[in-house]
Amino acid sequence: MDVNFGGKVHGGAVMKWIDQAGYACAVGWSGSYCVTVYVGGIRFLKPVLIGHMVEVKARVIHTGRTSMHIAVDVRAGDPRGGERTHTTHCVIIFVAVNDKGETVPVPSWTPETEEDRSQEQYAKRLMELRKSIDDEMRQHLG
Template identity: 60%
Template sequence: MIKPQRDLTLRFLAEPQDVNFGGKVHGGAVMKWIDLAAYACSAGWSSCYCVTAYAGGIQFVAPIHVGNLVEVDAKVIYTGNSSMHIALEVNACDPKSLNRRLTTHCIVIMVAVDESGHPVTIPQWEPVTEADKKQHETAIKLMEMRKQIKGEMQIYTQ
C-alpha cells in the first residue's frame, strides 16, 4: 500500500489575466489557487475525490505581481472521519531573484466523498514532530471557534 501524501506545493507564474483593477493579482485568483492546492493535497492524502467544506482565516499579507513565481504549500494538519484540515501558505517572488515572501495563508477543510457525494472514511494522520503537534492542537482550537462563529452567524441566515 502506498503511504498517503501529506503535503504538496503547486508552482506557477502569475499571469496577466490574474490581475485586478489595482494592477496586482486578484484575491479571487489567489483563493482559486488555494482551493486547487487544498484539493490536490486532500486527494493525495485520502485517495478520494474531495470537496471544500470550509475556507477560513484567510489573510492577504502582501500583493502578488504579474510574472511572480507563486508557490502554494498545502499540508494536512488534522483528520476527522472523512474531513481533512489543510494549512495553506502562498509565497511569491520574482523568478530572477527567488527572494520568496509570504503573501497569503489560511485553513481549508476538505471532505472525501464517494461517487454519490457521501462522506467516506479516510486514513488518520497523527502528529509526530513538535511543530505537527502544535498545528494539530491549533486545528482543534479553531474547530471550537468555528462552532461559536456559526452560532453568531445565525442572525444572517434567517
C-alpha cells in the same frame, strides 16, 4: 484577467490556487474525491505582484473521521532571484465522498514533529472558534 485595479494579482485568483492546492492535498491523502466544506480566515499578508513566481503549498494538519484540515500557504517572489515572501495563509476543510456523494472515512493523520503538533493544536483551536462563528451566522441566515 488575474490583475486587479491596483496592478497586483487578483485575490480571487489566489483563492482559486489555494482551493486547487488544498484539493490536490486532500485527494492525495484520502484517495477519494473531496469537497470543500469550509474555507476560513484567508489572510492576505502581502500582495502577489504581476510577474512573480508563485509557490502554493498545502499540507494536512488535522483529520477527523471523514474530514481533513489542510493548511495552505502562498509565497511569491521575483524569479530573477531573492527569496519568496509569505503572501497568503488559510485553512480549508475538505470531506472525502464516494460516487454517491456520501462521506467516507479518511486515513488518520498523526503529528510526528513538534511543528506538526503545533499545527494540529492550531487546527483544533480554529474548530472551537468556528463553532461560535457558526452560531452567530446561523442567526442571520434566512
